[in-house]
Amino acid sequence: MNRLFGTGKPKAPPPSLTDAVAGVEGRAESVDKKIQKLDAELLKCKNEMKKMRNGPAKERVKQRAMRLLKQKKVYEQQHGNLQQQSFNMEQANFQIQNLKDTQSTVQAMKAGVKEMKKEYKKVDINQIEDLQDDMEDMMGMADEVQEAMGRSYGMPEDIDEADLDAELDLIGDDLGVDEDSSYLDAAAAPAAPTDLPSAVGGAVGVDEFGLPALPAQ
Numbered sequence: 001m002n003r004l005f006g007t008g009k010p011k012a013p014p015p016s017l018t019d020a021v022a023g024v025e026g027r028a029e030s031v032d033k034k035i036q037k038l039d040a041e042l043l044k045c046k047n048e049m050k051k052m053r054n055g056p057a058k059e060r061v062k063q064r065a066m067r068l069l070k071q072k073k074v075y076e077q078q079h080g081n082l083q084q085q086s087f088n089m090e091q092a093n094f095q096i097q098n099l100k101d102t103q104s105t106v107q108a109m110k111a112g113v114k115e116m117k118k119e120y121k122k123v124d125i126n127q128i129e130d131l132q133d134d135m136e137d138m139m140g141m142a143d144e145v146q147e148a149m150g151r152s153y154g155m156p157e158d159i160d161e162a163d164l165d166a167e168l169d170l171i172g173d174d175l176g177v178d179e180d181s182s183y184l185d186a187a188a189a190p191a192a193p194t195d196l197p198s199a200v201g202g203a204v205g206v207d208e209f210g211l212p213a214l215p216a217q
Contacts, residue, residue, distance in 0.1 A: 017093040021086055028082035031075050038072040 015023075045065040052058040 017089050017096065021089045021093065024082050024086045024089065028079055028086065031079045031082065035072055035075045035079065038068050038075065041068050042072070 042065055045061050045068065048061050049058055049065075052061065
């Protein structure tokens with residue numbers, strides 16, 4: 001059948017908004033160049049008319065300037081329409097991209113919730129509570145063991161502050177502690193002797209340390 005009727009050409013994908021915007025902007029640039037060219041022609045006509053006297057020649061230049069001005073107005077209107085079309089398509093393209101981003105976000109959230117549910121099934125809340133209870137019991141048992149290990153044996157429990165004061169007073173009496181602290185006062189040191197031994201033949205002088213000076217050789 002394909003040999004008799006042939007195969008149809010594959011359909012080209014429809015143009016995207018991005019491509020359409022690029023095409024419209026290209027046309028707008030082309031129209032803008034035409035407007036600039038007409039402006040240059042109008043300026044030329046203006047300069048010519050300034051140099052010409054009133055008459056048929058000046059009137060012909062004026063008519064030509066009128067035609068150029070009409071063409072410029074048409075191109076300006078086309079340029080405005082193309083810019084508006086480009087703006088509208090850009091806004092539509094922006095909204096489409098927002099919707100695509102929203103869909104991607106929703107799909108990612110769905111996948112995340114699905115994964116959370118899958119992992120949550122692996123968790124037994126009752127098992128966690130039992131584990132917490134067991135840990136609390138073990139900590140209590142550890143405290144009891146520490147308390148038992150620190151228990152004292154054969155120690156009297158009926159001693160109060162009065163017994164402590166009496167014991168301290170008794171210890172002070174047994175050791176003969178004297179509350180008089182006058183014995184701590186420094187004893188008066190003996191005065192240094194003022195009489196120095198005399199040498200034969202006269203008095204002996206002393207040096208800077210208060211000792212007898214040696215006789216000169």
